Amino acid sequence: MSKKNDRIFVKGNEAIARGALAAKCKCFFGYPITPQNDIPEYMSSEIIKAGGDFVQAESEVAAANMLLGAGASGVRAMTSSSSPGIALKQEAISYMAGSEIPAVIVNMNRGGPGLGDIGPAQGDYYQSTRGGGHGDYRHFTFGPGTVQEAYDLTIKAFDIAFKQRTPVLILGDAILGQMKEPITPWLPENIDEEAGRDWAVTGRTGGREKRLVKSLFLEEGALAEQNRHLQAKYDSWKSMTEAEQFETEDADLILCAYGSIGRIAKSAVRKFRKDGKKVGLFRPITLYPFPSDELKELAEQGKRFLTIEHNLGQMLDDVRLAIRTVADSDFYPIYPGNLPTPDELEEPILKCLEGK
Template identity: 90%
Template sequence: MTKQPERIFVKGNEAIARGALAAKCKCFFGYPITPQNDIPEFMSSAIIKAGGDFVQAESEVAAANMLLGAGAAGVRAMTSSSSPGMSLKQEAISYMAGSEIPAVIVNMNRGGPGLGDIGPAQGDYFQSTRGGGHGDYRHFTFGPGTVQEAYDLTIRAFDIAFEHRTPVLILGDAILGQMKEPITPWEPENIDEEGGRDWAIMGKTADREKRLVKSLFLLEGELAGQNKHLQAKYDAWTDLAEAEQFETEDADLIICAYGSIGRIAKTAVRKFRKEGKKVGLFRPITLYPFPAAELKALAEQGKRFLTIEHNLGQMLEDVRLSIRTVADSDFYPIYPGNLPTPDELEEPILNCLEGK
């Protein structure tokens, strides 16, 4: 009899931590903030057992700069936080992007602005996809919608971080982080833990020349050249853009939603389909790069669009930019502080279908 893959029942936060360990994460730098505390709690023991290091930093600023240091040494490392904590990490993330330092960063988005609340929201989309710190930069951003996807994308995040020498962000929220689902853990084969370290700061020796990792470029034309190099790298990521399409082939109306709202919208789509109404779902999995070409292809088929977000309209800009030459998108906001349900989405979807 063939042995079935192991299935375990875990929270989204724990799935991310387990995915990091499967990707051979060797350092975790954390600081407590709800709703991501399960990640450092799990890592505080699990990463030690796996032969790595855990540091309870004195602040979010410290944790982010520890991540910068580990990444500059070529170490597979991660930090996690939630919205206000992410704001404190932005300076270090800008330095990492400018220095081309690989790192994985998790943001379990909570309500805002300010301290807001500890409930789910999607108000950090701009910060996550535009480069939330100073200067012209982007980082690769995933928006998982299931616990299994949270596990899988964390593994991919480490691969992308080191292949492209960039910070990679995983953007979830309190729904994804606290929700429990069964997952099938797996481990990638043949991880090259030394890969990419031909550039890392590892100390000058008789056999190794001095290396420099920096984000300061003062010579005439030097910074312009670095920015041109970075932009070319970001442009090349377009080929890595990914989205889920659900019931879009014959749909008259496409719902655009990501993360936890994407899965809630899928429930609403299923209900409309049972009633014979042609509604589909477009759920971006990579938030940056945004899967613009896929979305534009749907627009060119004459479909209409409704963007639904747990914020006041952020991904909406990317949707409209993607389809701007052929279509537009209506918008329905779920105000942060409210908990969304599939029933809440039925009226705005029906209004769009009826052209109201």
């Protein structure tokens, strides 16, 4: 159950900030970088009004380690950045995953590699879904495609972070972050900020046993056991996948795309449907875990696939892994630095429909 408010017209970045406050985020640690600056700007005033704390850190590295510290004490905390800033946070994210510290991290993906530009891109998919830091780990990753989803999934990210004791990453881009759409804010009910914190480092009082949050395992076999435990947790997430299917039931060709490219591909599907061509869309919402079973079911129906990404081919690997026993996927890259349009997708879609 939830309490819904009147619709408002906001940017994707602001929707994420509002969603974090609705989820009772109490600490925000950030550092300015385009195109996510609206998030720390909004939080710098609004989280204070909500009784929380805002810190503009001296660097992205510092912000990530502040997040680690807050999470280790069981505080609902968040950071946000864009591509190279997220790269700098990777060491701390690996430590959080290894220590099972909950946290929410937002990446508004910009063009790369290097400094690239401040425009949209999807080149951070590997980093976001493979554990971008050192060691064997994963973290839950959402890829919202609308401003409403950006709000909703931020609330959900805090819930998953604390229930699963894991960092959760929200992967957007400059299109989603800067685009304005109407949303209906809502407030989750019965958030118990004290529940499930029996592991947190909160100060030893009342004679309770000491608590230790760590990612260092030096005893014989201890690290292997910890990695088995983490992998079992990651495997359990397979039941938590989400995806949007649009016009897939009778489709001959399925477009696979996520985030902002997913919504552009959806416009292309509508155009082809008006022309009587059976094209559909499969848009993953959870990027890790990837909704492989749902995609495989479509492949088993004899459908063809075209993966479209604003990069040189990254989610393509997950699509092909999902359908590898029954089908394959063609690929159309939108090169970072270009702004995609539905018209640009017409030619590659036609080629696939014609079997070229």
